[in-house]
Amino acid sequence: MLRMHDAAKPLASIPPLVLDLAIAAGVTWLAVAAAVRPHASLVAHAGRHIDAVAVVLIVAMGVALVLRRRFPLSVLGISAALVAVFEAYGYRLGLAQAALLLAMFTVGALRGRPWAALAAGVTYAELLFDHVYSWSGSDTWIYIGTAMWVGAVAIIADGARRLADSRALMTAYKEQEQRKHRDREQRAVLLERIRIARELHDVTAHHLSVIAVQAGVARFVLDKEPDTADQALRAISEVGSEGLAELRRLISLLRPDDDEGARAQTSDPPAPGIAQLPVLIERVGLSGTPSRYTVAGRQRPLPAGKELCVYRVVQESLTNVLKHAPGSSVEVRLEYDVDSVRVTINDTGTHPVSTRRAGIPAAAITQAARHSGSGVGLTGMRERAALYGGELSAGRTPDGGFEVALTLPVDVEMVEVEEGDVAVAAGAEVGVGATAG
Structure with missing residues (x-):
């Protein structure tokens, strides 16, 4: 059975920009498709009916995700602002919250823990505002569930950051050993x-x-x-x-060594x-x-x-x-x-x-x-x-x-x-x- 890093080798060969473009397109398509489905407006807590303005805001979030590796903090700020506008119009996030979570994940994976904590705090506040109106159940579960959801993404992001740091240290160590060997x-x-x-x-x-x-x-x-x-x-x-x-x-x-016979x-x-x-x-x-x-x-x-x-x-x-x-x-x-x-x-x-x-x-x-x-x-x-x-x-x-x-x-x-x-x-x-x- 192939190990995980062996299975991920084909992904490593894809240029990062192409991969980010595909991820942003997939997230945008899922968010738009889930928002405009016919029965969405029939749900009592669905909020305002999705129209062209909502679709434009969702697409704008997806476009911002294309540059998340190069400008993680800026993309997080743009995504948070678009989500705030989205919620101000009365729309419910639905799967559009994946864009905000992905932006938060990128900050946690590429920046230090202080920035990751700030990103988690902003994300938690906006998701909690949305979940209060879209989730059913007790208020306590809404707070705890949202925190668990954001915390899980934050933990995965921190693990990805530490894994990247370990790989960078290992690469630097190998280069240093190669220099010493040379x-x-x-x-x-x-x-x-x-x-x-x-x-x-x-x-x-x-x-x-x-x-x-x-x-x-x-x-x-x-x-x-x-x-x-x-x-x-x-x-x-x-x-x-x-x-x-x-x-x-x-x-x-x-x-040379292959001339030992003649040398003998x-x-x-x-x-x-x-x-x-x-x-x-x-x-x-x-x-x-x-x-x-x-x-x-x-x-x-x-x-x-x-x-x-x-x-x-x-x-x-x-x-x-x-x-x-x-x-x-x-x-x-x-x-x-x-x-x-x-x-x-x-x-x-x-x-x-x-x-x-x-x-x-x-x-x-x-x-x-x-x-x-x-x-x-x-x-x-x-x-x-x-x-x-x-x-x-x-x-x-x-x-x-x-x-x-x-x-x-x-x-x-x-x-x-x-x-x-x-x-x-x-x-x-x-x-x-x-x-x-």
Whole structure:
């Protein structure tokens, strides 16, 4: 069985003016037809016989009802005035009182309760005047019956008004929820764009910086030291391949969901983590930056996101060393505490002597320094740290170098790796650097 609001859906599609015109026409036709019926004048209490003046007044009431939605108070006033004239001529209302009740209902449904009470009072007075002459029975019943009749219409009007208010509030609530949903979606898209832009910046900045340095090395030693040039070209090939693989991995995240099958067939490596730090630091060492990597504490697995955060911070810090402190030595230290993991990257500042000892021409090392970054590296690293509840500090050291320190909280309930599975034991050191020429 259809519910009431389902059955009322066809009415909701009708324009309000057309619906009001049909209602006004129906009320007018019923009032006129009931007033001019042949036996109406035979009733003793019927009052004055209906003539052309009465019909004009009834039609005028109906015409006023057409605009009841737009001007409810005005229509009520006009209807009350026409009813007063109608009664002053001695006519009895009969079904013409439906026009006055409909005007009163409209005021109660579209205006507040004070106006509704005023409309009910006016309607009650005029209907009571008519019922005194047209109803039979005791006077008490005439007063009570008229009040019940007007009160019933007033209650229905008040219910209609509250229902309309509830629908308006529900509509406003739905619109507000839709706006919040759109805002959340836009914010999620923006955050995702920022994340991907940060990843692209880290990947391209590091790999291109290493390629630029190695290309400079190959250029300056191509004739004199072909072995060194060949090593630099191999490093360019490896770094370029690694960078392309990471770019493909990032681009795969932007593929639509229906492309998951093609995405699964790709052989791109997963996101890098702490296990790839030795290779990263070694390549920087081969670019003329003597480097050392140490691990302290009991190593244990971290969530993939935190491992990627550590890797990117080290990667960006080493890239900044290549750009802004070419030829300096750098030390990367990873420390595992009970409830946190800390990584520090220290460089000693630019020292051309170290470069010459490494056998790398100073002009080649300074190639990357000419292409300074956009200044968003430190900001991106801080945003990464904040994303995982960590802290990042960066600044000059007393000896003229630069230090970047990242601290990330670690779940103390995380399962630790057994000591025999630890790749680098507590306090072990891995020294990587360019060989002296």
